[in-house]
Amino acid sequence: xxxxxxxxxxxxxxxxxxxxxxxxxxxxxxxxxxxxxxxxxxxxxxxxxxxxxxxxxxxxxxxxxxxxxxxxxxxxxxxxxxxxxxxxxxxxxxxxxxxxxxxxxxxxxxxxxxxxxxxxxxxxxxxxxxxxxxxxxxxxxxxxxxxxxxxxxxxxxxxxxxxxxxxxxxxxxxxxxxxxxxxxxxxxxxxxxxxxxxxxxxxxxxxxxxxxxxxxxxxxxxxxxxxxxxxxxxxxxxxxxxxxxxxxxxxxxxxxxxxxxxxxxxxxxxxxxxxxxxxxxxxxxxxxxxxxxxxxxxxxxxxxxxxxxxxxxxxxxxxxxxxxxxxxxxxxxxxxxxxxxxxxxxxxxxxxxxxxxxxxxxxxxxxxxxxxxxxxxxxxxxxxxxxxxxxxxxxxxxxxxxxxxxxxxxxxxxxxxxxxxxxxxxx
Amino acid sequence: xxxxxxxxxxxxxxxxxxxxxxxxxxxxxxxxxxxxxxxxxxxxxxxxxxxxxxxxxxxxxxxxxxxxxxxxxxxxxxxxxxxxxxxxxxxxxxxxxxxxxxxxxxxxxxxxxxxxxxxxxxxxxxxxxxxxxxxxxxxxxxxxxxxxxxxxxxxxxxxxxxxxxxxxxxxxxxxxxxxxxxxxxxxxxxxxxxxxxxxxxxxxxx
Numbered sequence: 197x198x199x200x201x202x203x204x205x206x207x208x209x210x211x212x213x214x215x216x217x218x219x220x221x222x223x224x225x226x227x228x229x230x231x232x233x234x235x236x237x238x239x240x241x242x243x244x245x246x247x248x249x250x251x252x253x254x255x256x257x258x259x260x261x262x263x264x265x266x267x268x269x270x271x272x273x274x275x276x277x278x279x280x281x282x283x284x285x286x287x288x289x290x291x292x293x294x295x296x297x298x299x300x301x302x303x304x305x306x307x308x309x310x311x312x313x314x315x316x317x318x319x320x321x322x323x324x325x326x327x328x329x330x331x332x333x334x335x336x337x338x339x340x341x342x343x344x345x346x347x348x349x350x351x352x353x354x355x356x357x358x359x360x361x362x363x364x365x366x367x368x369x370x371x372x373x374x375x376x377x378x379x380x381x382x383x384x385x386x387x388x389x390x391x392x393x394x395x396x397x398x399x400x401x402x403x404x405x406x407x408x409x410x411x412x413x414x415x416x417x418x419x420x421x422x423x424x425x426x427x428x429x430x431x432x433x434x435x436x437x438x439x440x441x442x443x444x445x446x447x448x449x450x451x452x453x454x455x456x457x458x459x460x461x462x463x464x465x466x467x468x469x470x471x472x473x474x475x476x477x478x479x480x481x482x483x484x485x486x487x488x489x490x491x492x493x494x495x496x497x498x499x500x501x502x503x504x505x506x507x508x509x510x511x512x513x514x515x516x517x518x519x520x521x522x523x524x525x526x527x528x529x530x531x532x533x534x535x536x537x538x539x540x541x542x543x544x545x546x547x548x549x550x551x552x553x554x555x556x557x558x559x560x561x562x563x564x565x566x567x568x569x570x571x572x573x574x575x576x577x578x579x580x581x582x583x584x585x586x587x588x589x590x591x592x593x594x595x596x597x598x599x600x601x602x603x604x605x606x607x608x609x610x611x612x613x614x615x616x617x618x619x620x621x622x623x
Numbered sequence: 624x625x626x627x628x629x630x631x632x633x634x635x636x637x638x639x640x641x642x643x644x645x646x647x648x649x650x651x652x653x654x655x656x657x658x659x660x661x662x663x664x665x666x667x668x669x670x671x672x673x674x675x676x677x678x679x680x681x682x683x684x685x686x687x688x689x690x691x692x693x694x695x696x697x698x699x700x701x702x703x704x705x706x707x708x709x710x711x712x713x714x715x716x717x718x719x720x721x722x723x724x725x726x727x728x729x730x731x732x733x734x735x736x737x738x739x740x741x742x743x744x745x746x747x748x749x750x751x752x753x754x755x756x757x758x759x760x761x762x763x764x765x766x767x768x769x770x771x772x773x774x775x776x777x778x779x780x781x782x783x784x785x786x787x788x789x790x791x792x793x794x795x796x797x798x799x800x801x802x803x804x805x806x807x808x809x810x811x812x813x814x815x816x817x818x819x820x821x822x823x824x825x826x827x828x829x
Contacts, residue, residue, distance in 0.1 A: 208820030209811055210776040216754055217673035217777050229682055230660055233689050237656050
């Protein structure tokens with residue numbers, strides 16, 4: 197059918213814009229929008245006033261105006277200023293070689309290390325929610341009555357009232373590190389049901405890949421390791437327990453210092469979309485819902501968004517086999533979709549985590565073949581570099597390392613790549 | 624005749640016409656709002672994206688359009704004209720955003736006035752480069768002219784609807800479209816990434 201505005205001269209140009217304008221958005225983006233609208237509708241409905249005489253309405257309006265006049269300055273969200281980098285809206289990226297500083301009106305500040313990426317997701321009257329999307333951030337939160345700050349690194353949420361700490365997140369390794377200098381904070385995350393308290397002088401580290409967390413006393417270098425319960429499938433295989441992260445001096449934590457957490461209680465089931473539950477950190481609920489439906493049934497009949505959500509929830513709760521099943525179903529049934537293609541990278545990560553380097557390499561190759569310009573292309577190429585190195589040695593990994601360096605000279609794996617290139621004897 | 628059960632089933636919202644949906648949304652019925660989202664979010668997103676290109680602001684603006692609708696639903700007289708209403712709001716918001724971008728360029732917050740990382744541009748690098756070049760070209764025309772171009776050539780609106788959405792007369796809309804068209808074709812020939820698209824359109828003459 198001819199487009200109503202068909203213009204032979206503009207044909208190709210107009211088509212270019214049309215194709216982009218009509219491109220489908222990822223289901224989770226649409227879902228977020230739909231849920232936000234639903235929330236706004238609820239708010240609007242609750243705000244509807246009852247029947248009232250104009251006299252009362254006028255009195256109410258005056259009272260509200262007085263209230264607003266009195267508190268508007270106090271309740272105004274914190275303003276902030278970015279120094280040392282360009283910011284667009286909430287996104288702040290530190291240059292590769294210099295740090296960036298975000299200074300808040302209440303005296304709090306965040307210094308992002310070179311190459312880090314932050315997002316000031318929300319500012320409130322007495323705090324803000326800041327995402328450390330990549331790299332390290334040195335944080336100083338000025339203590340005030342009622343202040344409430346949240347710093348989010350991957351699936352971990354650090355709740356703060358007044359303190360000074362460093363927080364880093366490595367999105368490729370899915371590892372978080374928090375070093376506290378003053379005050380105390382609470383960390384919530386997928387590896388523990390209850391919040392974990394971290395005090396001044398301690399360091400908290402968590403690794404989603406190995407499902408381990410440690411809280412170290414930095415001054416004494418005495419570690420208290422917290423080993424997590426094995427996922428059901430892993431536990432049934434009677435494998436040794438997942439080791440906790442090494443302590444700061446490089447030694448494995450003492451078994452005597454290891455405390456097992458109680459298994460998570462089953463959470464009440466919800467009718468919300470799984471992706472929304474994952475977005476809110478309710479990973480166990482998603483896994484429980486999939487179990488209720490039957491995991492294999494879900495793999496055969498769940499939609500792409502649910503499979504993706506199940507894979508994430510399973511990964512975050514250490515159920516690697518369940519995550520792999522969901523991801524393979526996603527590829528098998530929705531292989532042409534963006535989510536299906538992106539699943540290749542996660543399958544590579546899972547294979548690498550269990551030591552199947554050849555398989556991991558194949559998945560990374562698949563990802564790079566299908567999405568060469570994808571969001572995770574740099575990480576996939578780094579993964580390929582690691583797996584080639586592990587299976588075929590440094591000489592074989594050298595061309596991959598060179599390619600990485602040519603494409604991502606300031607990438608997070610550039611140092612590793614340079615090491616491979618420098619250590620390989622040239623012909 | 625079977626005995627009545629006493630249960631009254633509601634008429635499914637997805638089968639309602641626009642006018643009924645607007646009335647239901649004004650009463651705060653969530654189902655109706657969901658159906659309106661289902662029916663028109665793609666169109667509104669398309670208008671915003673066609674006008675602004677891939678941009679993180681689009682989902683926020685999309686929300687603004689629908690929230691604006693929710694707030695004003697009670698006052699909409701012609702519910703049947705919902706499509707035009709939503710497109711009109713989207714166009715006004717897009718025009719505001721284009722103005723904001725120009726201000727950002729003037730005060731050099733960013734060199735291009737756009738966000739550094741763009742959302743979901745076409746997967747192929749050639750298409751991405753061409754689209755970026757085309758938006759660069761469109762940056763050179765006034766907001767009103769650009770929006771007229773997008774409504775006509777991307778969304779396929781009739782001239783009368785373009786004029787109504789922009790709040791201008793039909794003859795002004797025609798003039799704006801002609802000027803935008805001439806400008807785009809002339810500038811596109813100077814953009815290497817766009818030459819194949821112009822050549823395709825003019826049969827290789829460009």
